[in-house]
Each structure stands twice: as structure tokens, then as C-alpha cells.
Amino acid sequence: MTVRTGAVRMPALSVAKSLEWRCSNMRAATLCFALLFTGIAAGIGLAQEIDMVDPSFLTNAPSIPFHPKPHDLTNGQAHSRFGIFGIDSIPNFNDHFFSDGFDFNGNPNRHWYTNTVGNPPQMGRTTLINAPIQPVDVELDDANGNLRFVNGQPLISHATPFVAPVLGSPVFSNFTYSSSSEPTQFSDAVQRAQYYNNMKPDWHTLLVPDPKPALTMHIKQSVHCPTGPNAAGCNYVFSLNANGTCCRFILVDINPFVNGLGEVVVTDISNNVITTKDISTFLYPNVYLFFGNTADCCVLGFHTYVFEPASDPEKRWVLNYSSWISPGLFGTAFTGVTALSHEIAETYNDPFVVSDNVHNLTPFWLAPNGNCGDVLETGDVIEGLPNATFPIMLNGFVYHPQNEGLIQWFKFESPSSALGGAYSYPNSLVLTQPSAPQKVNCQP
Numbered sequence: 001m002t003v004r005t006g007a008v009r010m011p012a013l014s015v016a017k018s019l020e021w022r023c024s025n026m027r028a029a030t031l032c033f034a035l036l037f038t039g040i041a042a043g044i045g046l047a048q049e050i051d052m053v054d055p056s057f058l059t060n061a062p063s064i065p066f067h068p069k070p071h072d073l074t075n076g077q078a079h080s081r082f083g084i085f086g087i088d089s090i091p092n093f094n095d096h097f098f099s100d101g102f103d104f105n106g107n108p109n110r111h112w113y114t115n116t117v118g119n120p121p122q123m124g125r126t127t128l129i130n131a132p133i134q135p136v137d138v139e140l141d142d143a144n145g146n147l148r149f150v151n152g153q154p155l156i157s158h159a160t161p162f163v164a165p166v167l168g169s170p171v172f173s174n175f176t177y178s179s180s181s182e183p184t185q186f187s188d189a190v191q192r193a194q195y196y197n198n199m200k201p202d203w204h205t206l207l208v209p210d211p212k213p214a215l216t217m218h219i220k221q222s223v224h225c226p227t228g229p230n231a232a233g234c235n236y237v238f239s240l241n242a243n244g245t246c247c248r249f250i251l252v253d254i255n256p257f258v259n260g261l262g263e264v265v266v267t268d269i270s271n272n273v274i275t276t277k278d279i280s281t282f283l284y285p286n287v288y289l290f291f292g293n294t295a296d297c298c299v300l301g302f303h304t305y306v307f308e309p310a311s312d313p314e315k316r317w318v319l320n321y322s323s324w325i326s327p328g329l330f331g332t333a334f335t336g337v338t339a340l341s342h343e344i345a346e347t348y349n350d351p352f353v354v355s356d357n358v359h360n361l362t363p364f365w366l367a368p369n370g371n372c373g374d375v376l377e378t379g380d381v382i383e384g385l386p387n388a389t390f391p392i393m394l395n396g397f398v399y400h401p402q403n404e405g406l407i408q409w410f411k412f413e414s415p416s417s418a419l420g421g422a423y424s425y426p427n428s429l430v431l432t433q434p435s436a437p438q439k440v441n442c443q444p
Contacts, residue, residue: 051237058329089316093120101363106440115359117348124200131207132280135159135214143223155246159285162324168395169337172209194406196419217260232293249286280319301339303347341401342379362410364438372442381405
């Protein structure tokens with residue numbers, strides 16, 4: 001059983017699904033999604049009802065990546081210092097590096113281009129980016145669209161209780177790191193370690209959290225649920241809390257989920273709750289995704305953007321879906337904001353998910369966790385390793401943000417120009433040397 005996280009191309013994966021761009025006509029102008037996933041693999045347990053699974057379903061599930069294809073919008077100059085040309089979005093800057101490798105068509109290539117959130121590190125100064133946190137409650141409906149009840153309990157799972165611990169987490173709250181002389185946020189600390197020897201001391205890229213009132217996503221069960229084993233044909237399955245309330249976790253098929261997320265995003269855009277200048281988080285309560293059946297589960301988050309094709313400059317709303325992970329579902333170290341930290345850190349390094357098939361493509365790399373790729377997805381090269389997360393005690397809570405690979409690892413740079421010669425951060429011992437150069441799809 002496999003699932004995926006990541007960015008663009010999938011030849012190295014054992015199951016090559018192609019989830020293309022999703023467009024929504026829920027407003028006068030069409031909005032389209034580009035998707036990037038954080039996922040894990042899991043097994044299926046016994047269920048009391050046809051779409052109810054055992055609470056132990058997710059125990060000890062490892063993580064592996066999924067790379068859907070973004071839309072092809074080649075605009076701007078690859079070498080332009082101040083970001084992608086012709087878009088209305090968050091601050092971003094371009095850079096480039098030289099390293100021998102192959103592109104995705106198998107052609108030798110040496111010149112690679114990057115696009116990163118914020119302003120160039122050599123310019124210094126602090127970039128502040130508004131960061132709406134949109135909690136999304138999930139209501140499970142029957143095939144007729146009516147709210148379901150099990151043993152008298154409504155099947156509604158609330159996200160608002162997780163907003164406070166997310167706000168108090170290293171993603172949005174300051175902590176002390178070796179890359180900064182003053183406490184800062186997790187992703188900023190990673191970026192400062194990465195550009196430590198190129199930045200001015202006052203260079204920061206910080207999120208300004210902006211929590212919003214909850215919205216509700218309705219997920220209607222398929223009238224055909226199930227059509228086969230492992231809940232094939234079902235739009236969702238669920239597990240109840242020990243006290244019988246909803247829900248310990250909910251697993252949702254990727255297609256109805258993306259449709260439902262699109263409705264929520266469009267609502268926020270239409271009401272000016274999120275803007276093109278924001279990095280928005282859509283926070284879910286232990287809601288994970290599967291592909292067709294629960295043997296192909298689970299996605300815990302993805303980063304993406306919504307764009308308006310008819311706009312000039314093109315409007316892009318950068319966002320992520322991330323699920324809070326309650327303790328015990330995926331083991332002791334994969335919990336809380338692990339998925340959110342992964343997605344925000346990757347957003348910083350690849351905000352537009354290689355949408356032009358140029359920026360943030362890299363030489364093919366092979367990570368210690370077995371993942372092979374050609375995209376600057378800094379979390380994918382570490383997820384699933386024994387020391388993948390970095391425990392932080394903050395605001396009375398132990399958080400587990402994920403360690404991140406640094407760009408020097410993807411550049412095959414030796415020695416590394418990052419802080420302390422590191423290839424990963426905050427824990428520099430996770431990646432101690434760069435990937436060896438690879439052939440296309442890491443072929444022998």
C-alpha cells in the first residue's frame with residue numbers, strides 16, 4: 001500500500017497516479033488548484049459499520065511521497081532576481097545554481113533555477129506575510145445529504161480546538177535556534193540556516209498568524225459505498241472517539257475532498273478572508289485522504305496555490321491543507337503540527353510548485369528514505385526517517401515539527417555553504433552528506 005507527498009513527477013513511485021489541476025466555476029472567474037501532498041501509508045482494520053474503521057487503522061504508518069502535476073504556465077525570466085514576472089501573489093525571489101544532472105526528459109543539464117518566498121537574503125530586512133488560519137469543520141452526510149448520526153451522536157468533527165495549539169506552535173511562535181541571534185519561527189530558522197553565509201544578519205521571512213472563524217465542509221457518502229474491499233467506492237470512512245463522539249479520524253477520498261476544499265477556498269476568496277498576499281492554512285481535525293480505497297492512504301497535507309487564469313497579472317492565492325495530528329495515530333513522533341511544518345517549510349522553498357516546469361526543478365536526487373525526485377521539496381527527503389522530527393517544548397506543549405533538507409543537499413554541494421556545513425536543519429545529523437548524482441528516475 002502506498003501514498004504520496006511532494007511536487008511534480010512520479011516515475012520513481014510504485015503507484016503512478018496523476019492528479020491534474022482542479023478548476024472550480026463557483027464564481028464568475030474560474031479558479032484552479034495546483035496540488036502538493038504530504039502522505040503516509042496505512043492498513044485497514046475491522047469496522048462496526050460499513051464505513052467505520054478500527055481506531056488502530058493508522059498505527060505505525062510510514063510516509064512516502066506523491067507528486068501531482070501542476071499547470072504549465074511558463075512566464076517570466078528564469079534569471080529574474082525579484083521573482084516570477086506577471087503574477088499577483090506573495091513576495092518571492094529567483095536564484096540559480098550549477099550542478100550536473102538530467103532533466104525529466106533525460107537531457108543533460110547543468111543550470112537550475114529556484115524561486116523562494118520572501119526577499120533576497122543579501123538584501124536583508126524582515127518580510128512579513130499575513131497567514132490566515134482557516135479552521136474547517138467536517139460534517140459527514142448520508143447519500144441524501146443529511147447529517148449522519150451514530151448512536152445518537154452527530155458526525156461532525158470540529159477544527160477550532162486545534163487553532164490555539166497551532167498558534168502556540170513553532171510554526172507561528174518564536175523559539176531559539178542556532179541560525180538566529182534572536183528567537184524566531186521554525187521556517188524562518190530553516191531559511192536562515194540555508195542562506196546563513198549569504199544573508200544580512202537582519203534577514204527574516206515571518207508569518208503573521210490571522211485565525212478565522214470556522215467554516216464547514218460537507219462530505220456526502222456515495223450511494224454505492226462500498227463497491228469493493230478496503231471501502232472502495234466510499235467517499236469517506238471514519239473512526240469514533242472512545243466516548244462515541246465524532247471523530248478520532250476521518251479518511252476522505254481525494255476527489256470529493258478537493259471539491260469540498262475548493263468550495264471553502266472560494267468562499268474565503270469571495271469574502272476577502274484570504275488574499276493573494278497571504279500564505280493561508282486550511283486546518284482540518286484529523287482528516288486524511290485516500291485514493292479510491294483505503295489501501296491507498298493517507299495524505300496528511302499538501303501545499304498549493306489557486307489561480308485565476310483570466311486575470312492579468314495572474315492572481316495566485318498560496319495555501320496549504322494541513323491536518324492536525326492527534327497523539328497516537330501515527331506513532332509518538334509524528335504528531336501535532338508535523339504535517340503543517342512540512343507544508344509551510346516546503347512552501348517557502350517552492351511556493352508555486354514548479355508551475356512553469358523551470359523554477360525549483362533540480363537534478364535527480366535519491367534520499368536516505370528511498371524517495372527519488374527532481375523537485376526542491378525539502379521535507380520529502382527526510383519524512384519517514386527515524387529522526388525525521390525535531391521535538392520542541394514551547395508554551396507548555398511538546399511539538400514535533402519536521403526537520404528539513406537544505407538546498408545545498410539538492411545542489412550536491414560539497415562542502416555545504418549552509419550554517420555549520422549542514423545539509424539538514426534544525427538537526428544537522430539527519431542528512432550528513434548530499435545525494436549522489438542520479439540518472440533519470442534514479443535508474444542504476
